Amino acid sequence: MNPTITAFERSPDRGKGLARDMRVRWALxxxxxxxxxxxxxFEAMKQPAHLALHPFGQIPTYEEGDLVxxxxxxxxxxxxxxxxxxxxxxxxxxxxxxxxxxAALNTVExxxxxxxxxxxxxxxxPWAAERLPLVxxxxxxxxQQLSDRLGDAGWLDGAFSAGDLMMVHxxxxxxxxxxxxxxPNLSAYxxxxxxxxxxxxxxxxxxxxxxxxxxxxxx
Amino acid sequence: MNPTITAFERSPDRGKGLARDMRVRWALxxxxxxxxxxxxxFEAMKQPAHLALHPFGQIPTYEEGDLVxxxxxxxxxxxxxxxxxxxxxxxxxxxxxxxxxxAALNTVExxxxxxxxxxxxxxxxPWAAERLPLVxxxxxxxxQQLSDRLGDAGWLDGAFSAGDLMMVHxxxxxxxxxxxxxxPNLSAYxxxxxxxxxxxxxxxxxxxxxxxxxxxxxx
Numbered sequence: 185m186n187p188t189i190t191a192f193e194r195s196p197d198r199g200k201g202l203a204r205d206m207r208v209r210w211a212l213x214x215x216x217x218x219x220x221x222x223x224x225x226f227e228a229m230k231q232p233a234h235l236a237l238h239p240f241g242q243i244p245t246y247e248e249g250d251l252v253x254x255x256x257x258x259x260x261x262x263x264x265x266x267x268x269x270x271x272x273x274x275x276x277x278x279x280x281x282x283x284x285x286x287a288a289l290n291t292v293e294x295x296x297x298x299x300x301x302x303x304x305x306x307x308x309x310p311w312a313a314e315r316l317p318l319v320x321x322x323x324x325x326x327x328q329q330l331s332d333r334l335g336d337a338g339w340l341d342g343a344f345s346a347g348d349l350m351m352v353h354x355x356x357x358x359x360x361x362x363x364x365x366x367x368p369n370l371s372a373y374x375x376x377x378x379x380x381x382x383x384x385x386x387x388x389x390x391x392x393x394x395x396x397x398x399x400x401x402x403x
Numbered sequence: 404m405n406p407t408i409t410a411f412e413r414s415p416d417r418g419k420g421l422a423r424d425m426r427v428r429w430a431l432x433x434x435x436x437x438x439x440x441x442x443x444x445f446e447a448m449k450q451p452a453h454l455a456l457h458p459f460g461q462i463p464t465y466e467e468g469d470l471v472x473x474x475x476x477x478x479x480x481x482x483x484x485x486x487x488x489x490x491x492x493x494x495x496x497x498x499x500x501x502x503x504x505x506a507a508l509n510t511v512e513x514x515x516x517x518x519x520x521x522x523x524x525x526x527x528x529p530w531a532a533e534r535l536p537l538v539x540x541x542x543x544x545x546x547q548q549l550s551d552r553l554g555d556a557g558w559l560d561g562a563f564s565a566g567d568l569m570m571v572h573x574x575x576x577x578x579x580x581x582x583x584x585x586x587p588n589l590s591a592y593x594x595x596x597x598x599x600x601x602x603x604x605x606x607x608x609x610x611x612x613x614x615x616x617x618x619x620x621x622x
Contacts, residue, residue, distance in 0.1 A: 252499075257509055258505040279470060279477065280470075282480065286508065289505065310530070314528075315528070332458070
């Protein structure tokens with residue numbers, strides 16, 4: 185029986201693959217696990233039926249038999265622990281790959297989300313123009329450190345892992361800002377992630393959902 | 404052989420137990436694992452020797468034989484996987500406890516860190532007073548959802564787990580703001596965490612470090 189994940193009925197990123205269901209789709213594709221998708225509207229996400237699955241009213245969720253999970257990091261880790269392809273066999277290397285998952289979500293992503301907040305939720309505030317460079321510089325601090333660590337390696341710690349998957353996806357959100365291009369090795373790293381066949385399949389799947397919702401008309 | 408963790412030589416929170424070594428100390432105490440601590444100065448944290456352990460130049464790190472880990476979430480998960488006391492035996496309950504770890508770090512903590520940033524890094528900016536209420540309201544959105552899910556339960560999902568440990572510690576940072584008191588069940592939840600003997604032992608250990616550094620004088 186396939187696991188079922190949830191995704192936006194109409195992704196706010198207009199099919200750019202930045203929503204967090206992408207992380208789960210990508211992980212499932214890397215491990216060759218087929219899955220079903222239940223689409224959820226913005227309205228339905230805040231209703232009791234969905235809140236029972238996800239206390240913060242977001243996507244993705246993951247249902248597999250009696251198990252219900254939320255948080256893309258937890259879902260990707262669950263998939264990675266149960267199927268081959270996302271974590272190394274060696275115990276220490278496995279722990280380090282998981283550390284990179286946490287680094288992506290708790291160290292690299294938060295300043296990037298501050299930029300999203302600054303643009304979307306505070307873009308019309310009187311301080312927006314003056315504050316934006318501060319927010320961007322905090323991102324640059326992190327990216328410089330990440331760039332230094334990556335160096336000219338292909339992935340963060342040996343073979344591609346769930347840590348790279350989470351990091352690449354966290355960084356993808358920076359593409360429109362141009363900041364990523366200031367770090368050529370990080371830009372190439374993200375491009376390597378995007379070039380993986382499993383990423384392409386996941387991207388195409390979420391794009392198909394968005395395109396179908398758009399052609400179905402308003403809103 | 405004890406694992407070795409790193410902690411601030413002089414914690415910027417002045418011994419309030421808000422630094423992330425507390426999470427690791429608390430987890431080790433819950434599992435009855437003794438440990439050694441190597442103190443690191445702000446200057447040393449940015450030097451190559453420490454950056455080799457922690458690419459983002461922070462604490463804590465965790466060294467155990469050949470294994471070096473960074474990110475408090477990854478370290479706590481590693482400890483929880485190898486010693487009893489922080490994760491349930493049932494596979495599904497275990498996966499859900501890990502989901503709460505990720506929720507603490509990636510959904511609840513980021514808006515709280517925005518408040519820290521707003522106060523410490525942008526407290527002197529002309530927009531500080533007008534912006535602060537927006538930041539606080541974003542925290543309230545999350546806390547209301549968390550409060551609704553917790554209800555009158557003691558812990559987030561059955562027995563105390565690593566998920567509660569991370570959530571309680573993420574919420575602790577809100578205490579001075581008064582926001583936590585707006586959600587009596589969350590305030591009581593945090594107090595339950597702080598009352599655990601393992602928490603007390605961890606708190607006292609970090610306090611002892613801070614007190615010793617302070618009595619040693621400047622800077």
